[in-house]
Each structure stands twice: as structure tokens, then as C-alpha cells.
Amino acid sequence: MFLFKEKPKSYLGVDIGASAVKLVELEKEEGRYKLKNYGIFSLKEYLKQEKLTSQEIAEIIKKTIKEAKITSRQAYLSLPVYLSFSTLIDFPAMSEKEIKAAIPFEAKKYVPVPISEVVLDWSIVESPPQQKELQVLLIAVPKEIINNYQKAIQLAGLNLSALEEETFSLSRALIGNDKSSIILIDAGARSISISIVDNGYIRVISNLEMGGMKLNKTISQQMGFSLEQAEKLKKDFSDSQLTNEQNSQLKGIIHSVLDMVIFEIKKIIDSYQNKYKRKLEKCILVGDGIQVPGFVEYFVNKLGLEVSLGDPFSRVIYPPLLKPVIKELGPSLTVAVGLAMRGE
Numbered sequence: 001m002f003l004f005k006e007k008p009k010s011y012l013g014v015d016i017g018a019s020a021v022k023l024v025e026l027e028k029e030e031g032r033y034k035l036k037n038y039g040i041f042s043l044k045e046y047l048k049q050e051k052l053t054s055q056e057i058a059e060i061i062k063k064t065i066k067e068a069k070i071t072s073r074q075a076y077l078s079l080p081v082y083l084s085f086s087t088l089i090d091f092p093a094m095s096e097k098e099i100k101a102a103i104p105f106e107a108k109k110y111v112p113v114p115i116s117e118v119v120l121d122w123s124i125v126e127s128p129p130q131q132k133e134l135q136v137l138l139i140a141v142p143k144e145i146i147n148n149y150q151k152a153i154q155l156a157g158l159n160l161s162a163l164e165e166e167t168f169s170l171s172r173a174l175i176g177n178d179k180s181s182i183i184l185i186d187a188g189a190r191s192i193s194i195s196i197v198d199n200g201y202i203r204v205i206s207n208l209e210m211g212g213m214k215l216n217k218t219i220s221q222q223m224g225f226s227l228e229q230a231e232k233l234k235k236d237f238s239d240s241q242l243t244n245e246q247n248s249q250l251k252g253i254i255h256s257v258l259d260m261v262i263f264e265i266k267k268i269i270d271s272y273q274n275k276y277k278r279k280l281e282k283c284i285l286v287g288d289g290i291q292v293p294g295f296v297e298y299f300v301n302k303l304g305l306e307v308s309l310g311d312p313f314s315r316v317i318y319p320p321l322l323k324p325v326i327k328e329l330g331p332s333l334t335v336a337v338g339l340a341m342r343g344e
Helices: 054-068 096-110 145-153 166-174 214-225 225-233 246-274 295-303 320-342
Strands: 009-017 020-029 032-042 074-081 086-090 117-126 134-142 157-165 181-185 192-198 201-208 282-286 307-308
Touching: 009 032, 009 166, 009 320, 020 054, 020 320, 032 054, 032 096, 054 086, 054 145, 054 201, 074 145, 074 166, 074 320, 086 096, 086 201, 096 117, 096 134, 096 181, 096 246, 117 145, 117 201, 134 145, 134 201, 145 157, 157 320, 166 181, 166 192, 166 201, 166 246, 166 282, 181 320, 192 246, 214 225, 214 246, 225 246, 246 295, 282 295
Parallel strands: 009 074, 074 157, 181 282, 282 307
Antiparallel strands: 009 020, 020 032, 086 134, 117 134, 181 192, 192 201
């Protein structure tokens, strides 16, 4: 019975990734987030499909909710970077009302599909001190994608409270009120998303089609292993079945892919630093892709930045008994945690 204190309300973050569907349920207690439940459903059986249907996604969500004993029905859902389009647009000094009116016309210059086929969202970004123009972060998402996700959530018996591009979820979970200039790297199964957050504002959102699945495919093609074997080998170089020559070949393949990724990331960093005369201070890594041995150390050596592993549960209360599990799963649950944190 609660006389003077309302029962905390729980919020559910739903992250539909390429390799798994991840759910995190948080509740707010005395101003702090508390982990209530979480669930992960591997999509290993579905990887050969080009995409999941709304019905399949709904069934997966329902099954995960049941197994994890999740009670919240207020869902916050993310959109992967590779399913959306984003850019930072400079505007002359004008009112918010004028910007709103101008957005559809400006969007036509940047969005590669007809504006009638997308939903536009935008937010004003605080401009760097030396810049007089206003900056607006524009996000465009195909209506078909949004409709499919909305249908899946509805079929799963959930109420969709909000739908957001996953970079906002990552930033909310990992950065909070930090005003440093930070590059976020989310290494997923299908792709690697790269975002720059400076002074609390998202300024760059980019995507590289070089995720874990591509690495598996490269290992499979060059070494003659199945995709399942490749997935296992990239996480454990010390497999006793490998010869010394194979082990050396495996490391060479992984490092060559990582070098391509780092080359592209450096281009994004250099472009930003040259344009805004702002030096990036930190790099935060999350995602399933960081399970490759030496991944973090490789980035430390190659990027020349302060590199750390993101901990989305650093501001979340959870039972001490779960610490080893949270340490292992935390990076892959970042988006779902950030989504659940939206529900305040």
C-alpha cells in the first residue's frame, strides 16, 4: 500500500537490431533509474532473411517479454542509423517558426528520396561560438519503415510512446550532461554507426556498412569456414583447431577490416575538427562488434584519442549479483537502456 509515495512507473526500451532484439525495462525511484528487467532474443535463425516481417518482430517481442517477465507496456523504440538519413544544415538567423516553414524545402536538397515518402524531424543545434548561422539537425525516415515498426509494436500488444533515431538513445545512455567533444562508435552486426556529440548536441551522424556480419563473411570466404564458424572464431583467436598459420591469417583479416573502419572514422574526425576548429577529446565504444579480442586496444593505438568502453548502466541501480552479466552485456544493451531513460 502506498500512502505518500507513488509506485514507480516502468519504461521499456526496444532495440530491434540486425543480430538480436533487445529489451530493457527501467523504473525511476527517488530520481534514479533502476533496472527492473531485460531480455535479449538472438536473431541467428533469421539471419538468412533479408528482413523480418512486422508479424515476426511482434512475435519475437512478445516471446521476449514473456520470458523476461516484463510488465511495462509503454514502449520506446529506436530506428537504426542505416534506415534513416540525417544531416546538419546551416540557416541564417531566423525564428523557429520560419525554420519550421523552410525545413521541407531545404530537405529536398539533402534527402535522396522524394520528401512525400519520408517523415521529417529536426532540432536546433547550438552553433559553435565563432559561427553566426543557426544549425539544424535534420532526420528523415521513410514512412514505410515507420509504418512497419508501428505495426510490429501494436501487434506485440505494446503502446508506442516514442520512436527515435538510435544515436539519441546512445547519447542519452552514455553521455548525459557531459559537455566534452565526444565521438560515439556503435559496432553492430550489420553496420557501424559513428556520431559526434559536442557540448551536449549531436552534430554528426554517419554509418559504415562494415559490421560484424561483413567480417564473418570475409573470414568465411578467405578461410573456407562456415559463417557460424567465422562468428565463433572472431571472438576467440585461441581456438585449438586452428593451425598457427590459420591463426595468423585470421588476425590479419580482422586487422585489415579494422584498419578500413579506422581509416573512415579518422576522415570523419578530421573533417569535423577542420571545419569547427574543435578537437575531439574522447571516443566511446559500444555494440556487439567490440567482442572481437583486442578491439578496444586497437582503437586506442590507432585513433590517438582517449578511448573507453561505454557503460550504459553507470547511472542505473541494479543488484550487485548482476555485475558480471551487466559488464558483459552492457555494451550491446546501450540503445535499449537509452530508450528506457527517455520515459521520464
